[in-house]
Every structure is written in structure tokens, then in C-alpha cells.
Amino acid sequence: MKIVVFGLTISSSWGNGHATLWRGLCRALAARGHKVVFYEHDVPYYASNRDLDRVPGGELILYGAWSDIRARAIADVRDADVAMVTSYCPHGIEATEVVRAEHRALRVFYDLDTPVTLSRLSRGEAITYIGPRGLADFDLVLSYTGGVALRRLKDQLGARRVAPLYGHVDPDVHRPVEPIGRFTSDLSYLGTYAQDRQAALEALFIEPARRRPERRFLIGGAQYPQDFPWTENIFFVRHLPPPEHPAFFASSRLTLNITRKAMAEMGWCPSGRLFEAAACGAPILTDDWEGLDAFFTPGREILVAKSTDEAVAALDLDEAELLRISKSARERVLAEHTSAQRARDFEAAIEATRSDRAQPAREMMEA
Structure with missing residues (x-):
């Protein structure tokens, strides 16, 4: 055609x-x-x-x-x-x-x-x-x-x-690669700044950074304002072109997905970032929305947080559990969610x- x-x-x-x-x-x-x-x-x-x-x-x-x-x-x-x-x-x-x-x-x-x-x-x-x-x-x-x-x-x-x-996701583009030092983090978040995501970002990313000051947190994206509530352990990389996304995700011990408010309220709207991160082998923590379980099985292929306490609990999981989740998510994506x-x-x-x-x-x- x-x-x-x-x-x-x-x-x-x-x-x-x-x-x-x-x-x-x-x-x-x-x-x-x-x-x-x-x-x-x-x-x-x-x-x-x-x-x-x-x-x-x-x-x-x-x-x-x-x-x-x-x-x-x-x-x-x-x-x-x-x-x-x-x-x-x-x-x-x-x-x-x-x-x-x-x-x-x-x-x-x-x-x-x-x-x-x-x-x-x-x-x-x-x-x-x-x-x-x-x-x-x-x-x-x-x-x-x-x-x-x-x-x-x-x-x-x-x-x-x-x-x-x-x-x-295109698995030829988004795939596991070697980690890169400047992208190393305990929890990462990749996304353009949006005011309607800010409340969730504060609950699931910024507050956990305050509670775990010994851990490294990393944001990648564009249009972040000067008055963004940075902490000493939150680092920032400006807009990343797609070729750098695999290294960003592969360098993350855990990566966060936050859905735009209108999309979360309507449900059944998985972000492309979910599939990209999973294809790169990163364990994913996400906010909750209707229909999520049609794309990933919560607890087995993806972690879900509705509060700061749940986000911190995910951050504190051991390496073996995070690896199990990331492998299951990657298998699901390659089977059902490729380009x-x-x-x-x-x-x-x-x-x-x-x-x-x-x-x-x-x-x-x-x-």
C-alpha cells in the first residue's frame, strides 16, 4: 500500500x-x-x-x-x-x-x-x-x-x-545495551515536563528521593522549569534523542512511568515509554490506570505504585526480584507490543x- x-x-x-x-x-x-x-x-x-x-x-x-x-x-x-x-x-x-x-x-x-x-x-x-x-x-x-x-x-x-x-516499540532500536556511567541511577524517569504529571512525579519520584538521600535519581527530558523541586540526589539530563534511550533505561536499576492526567483518567492508554523501557530490560514502576493489566501483569511484569510508600517499597526490592520482573516484561513486549x-x-x-x-x-x- x-x-x-x-x-x-x-x-x-x-x-x-x-x-x-x-x-x-x-x-x-x-x-x-x-x-x-x-x-x-x-x-x-x-x-x-x-x-x-x-x-x-x-x-x-x-x-x-x-x-x-x-x-x-x-x-x-x-x-x-x-x-x-x-x-x-x-x-x-x-x-x-x-x-x-x-x-x-x-x-x-x-x-x-x-x-x-x-x-x-x-x-x-x-x-x-x-x-x-x-x-x-x-x-x-x-x-x-x-x-x-x-x-x-x-x-x-x-x-x-x-x-x-x-x-x-521497535526492538531493533530499543534493546538491552551496556550501562553508561552518566545515566546510572537507582530510579530514573524519562519524559517531557507536564504540569498534569507533576503531582504524581512528586509522590512517586521526588518524595522517594527525599526519603532515600543515599540513592541516585535521574530525570531525562525537556521543558523543566527553573522552580522544579530538585534535591541534591536528583540529577538531570536534557532532552535525549531516541538513540540514547536504550542506554538510559539499561543504566536504570528501576525506571518510572507516569501517565498524563487525561490519559490516566480514561485508561487503556499505555505510554510508548512502557514498551521501550521493557524492551531495554529495565524493571518498570508505574502509576495505576484502568486497562494496565491488559498490557502487563502487575506484580509479575510491572510494579504499580499509588503512593510514596509503595514507590519506596519498589525501590527497596532486591536485585533478583527486579531482574525477574524485567525479564518477564521484556518477554511480554516482544510477544505482543512490537512495531x-x-x-x-x-x-x-x-x-x-x-x-x-x-x-x-x-x-x-x-x-
Whole structure:
């Protein structure tokens, strides 16, 4: 298939979770014979932190103004098998108009930020990547979030057919490597600063650091404010490009996952970091949310903390127990949560939708 995507970014992993997911998925799709043409608005903050300049097995089109590439986008969509618009696409509404005007390609919307989309909708806030017709013009809506979110996409945004397409990991990129001294920690946390994660970060990371001053804690990420409540045993590394993630995780005795508030409240929304860390062989401590046990078995493949006491208890586990948990998690990820598996999930959703779309025509011919 030729798959045309109008997305946020694939070229820069700075301050977003989209790029790494797209890289793994594009590589997996290319291995299965497909080609992805990815349209990305060329903005300064991504350009200055660009860590990829071509789509694996596909094509990257960077553009300044939508008017500059509209004609090319129309031509690509006209020649495509699948035309997709994603959440946070800077020209999502304009791209949707191009996609809905053509009828050869299967029209797909992929919301990689479903809880944020639905939260804004419930508050009456503008959603810049979805037009006034909602999602009614798409043949298929894919969601990074499962559970109740799928029904709400139908009920509130008019999606006709929905399917989950969860996070994933490319095990060729995220794998066990030798630890690196500057990343060594007893508890690490990798993530862009977000105010709605701060309360959980204080309970599960900062307060444990205060209680265990002899231990080393490490944060990797971007956009942390000057007034962040650092302690003497919390260390910081600025934004890490994806090639450094395996060493970061492999150097962690235990690593922490914290879910964005809207995603935690909705559930069924595993962070890509969960799969990345597990694939690198790091034991994981996470906050709790509905649906977690569909991806990892708590206590056997992942540790769950709802309080500072539980986080400290996880930190105090012996090496043998942490190793057992990390091995079990890695086995689960390699079996169920790789980019190759998500590529197969994507193909299945496309084929099912294509079959449904063709059914009325078959019925008319039979009549």
C-alpha cells in the first residue's frame, strides 16, 4: 500500500511522543512492503532538534506553508491506498479537506492523543486538528486509547468505525545495551515536563528521593522549569534523542512511568515509554490506570505504585526480584507490543474497513 500521512512530526523526537512511534511503525510497514509518505510542517523548534531526515522505507515531505504543497498533497492522496490525518497535525483541517475530496484512498484519522481530544471537547475548547464535521468523513478512526474512548469517538465526534492502535516499540532500536556511567541511577524517569504529571512525579519520584538521600535519581527530558523541586540526589539530563534511550533505561536499576492526567483518567492508554523501557530490560514502576493489566501483569511484569510508600517499597526490592520482573516484561513486549505487531494490527483494521466499504457495492450487484 501507499500510505500518505499528514502528521505532527516524525523528524524530531523533541518534546513529543509521536516521532518515535511513527519511526517504528514506518519501518515495520516498509518491511511488509508498504510505503509511507509523511507530510510534516517544518517549524523551528523541531528543525533545531531534528534527529531523523528520512522516513524508513518511505518519503518525508517538509513544508513551510500549506499552500506550497497543497497541489502535491492532492496528487499524493489521489494516488494513495490510505490517506491519513493525525491528531496535532498543524494543518489537520486543511488536510482533511484534501482527503475527503478524493475517493480512491481509504480515509483514516489516527488520534494519538485521544484523551486530550475528548477532554478538550468536553470543555468546549477548540480542537485545531478536527474540523466542524468531526470525524464523520473518515472511513476509519484509529485511537491510541482503547476502552470507553472508542465509544466516545463515535458518540461525540461521529466516527463511523473505530479501532485501537496502541503504542509499541521497535526492538531493533530499543534493546538491552551496556550501562553508561552518566545515566546510572537507582530510579530514573524519562519524559517531557507536564504540569498534569507533576503531582504524581512528586509522590512517586521526588518524595522517594527525599526519603532515600543515599540513592541516585535521574530525570531525562525537556521543558523543566527553573522552580522544579530538585534535591541534591536528583540529577538531570536534557532532552535525549531516541538513540540514547536504550542506554538510559539499561543504566536504570528501576525506571518510572507516569501517565498524563487525561490519559490516566480514561485508561487503556499505555505510554510508548512502557514498551521501550521493557524492551531495554529495565524493571518498570508505574502509576495505576484502568486497562494496565491488559498490557502487563502487575506484580509479575510491572510494579504499580499509588503512593510514596509503595514507590519506596519498589525501590527497596532486591536485585533478583527486579531482574525477574524485567525479564518477564521484556518477554511480554516482544510477544505482543512490537512495531511489527502494530503494523499487522494496522493492516487488519484497514482490510476490515475496506471490506465493509465494499459490501454495499457487492449487495447492489447481487440485487
